[in-house]
Amino acid sequence: MKILGLIGGTSWVSTVDYYKLINQGINEQLGGNNFSECIIYSFNFQDIRNNLDKNDWNAILKMVVTACKKLEKSGAKGIVLCANTMHYIADKIQSEINIPIIHIATETAIEIKKSKLKKVALLGTRFTMEYDFFKSKLKEFGIEAIVPKNPEDINFMHSTILDELGKGIIKSKTKALYLSIIEELKHEGAEGVIAGCTEIPLIINQTDIDLPYFDTTLIHGKSAIEFALAE
Known part of the structure; x- marks a missing residue:
């Protein structure tokens, strides 16, 4: 080993x-x-x-x-x-x-490729959603990543990841807003959802949504x- x-x-x-x-x-x-x-x-x-x-x-x-x-x-x-x-x-x-x-991004892309999805929602910190390091790895496998269009949604996810989830704080209001953001991305064509922050699975799991869910921690x-x- x-x-x-x-x-x-x-x-x-x-x-x-x-x-x-x-x-x-x-x-x-x-x-x-x-x-x-x-x-x-x-x-x-x-x-x-x-x-x-x-x-x-x-x-x-x-x-x-x-x-x-x-x-x-x-x-x-x-x-x-x-x-x-x-x-x-x-x-x-x-x-x-x-x-x-x-x-983590390469391994996630390999997993998504198995599901034959072409367009997925990428959620995470502002850095993960706005920078190219995760999206570029997905692109190498022919997968398009979309993120929230509203800057307020990006800032909300970023701040709650750092100030709530990263401290083990789980709030039902935060979860509801995350689910609302996911629903908007679904309407924009997302075929799956990447929990692109290792804290997101603390608040959202597969049973919460009706799209394939890719838990990057797992x-x-x-x-x-x-x-x-x-x-």
Whole structure:
């Protein structure tokens, strides 16, 4: 089994889900008392948040590269960035380390491709919805991503992800507004929905909507398991 290096704390809430999913998945395949060999570097999210608010991605890059190098030095054979937003700098991080990053957008695109969908709604932080790093990976697989047209909807999702879901706070009003945004994107032609933030599954799941739902935390976790167990 390969040792996984998890970059967590972005937020701690979803990092817990990653740890649980990966360990349960390893045990389902190997049985007995077999669980994941992994090392977690968990950030104080306030340090990340301060730089996000300033849009200082160079500072974030330096922090994450330093953490990845520590994991690599400690024996990790692959990196799992436990947040969609952090994949904005994934390619730059990859150029600084010698072990592979399991890319959440690539793995999600592979999963959507299996469903033969061509147009999907992408939900997440403002960075994930407005920047190109996730959409470009989908495009490589012939998949178009659409996001909310209303800037207020984007700002609402961004702020609630950081200030509610990332703290484990779940509000019914927030869920209702998320579902309303999804319904609008459905009318615009979305054939499926990507939970493009690892906190979104805390508030929205497949039973809430009538479109195929792609939980990036679950998809990414399964890919990490496959990597760890591959010979």
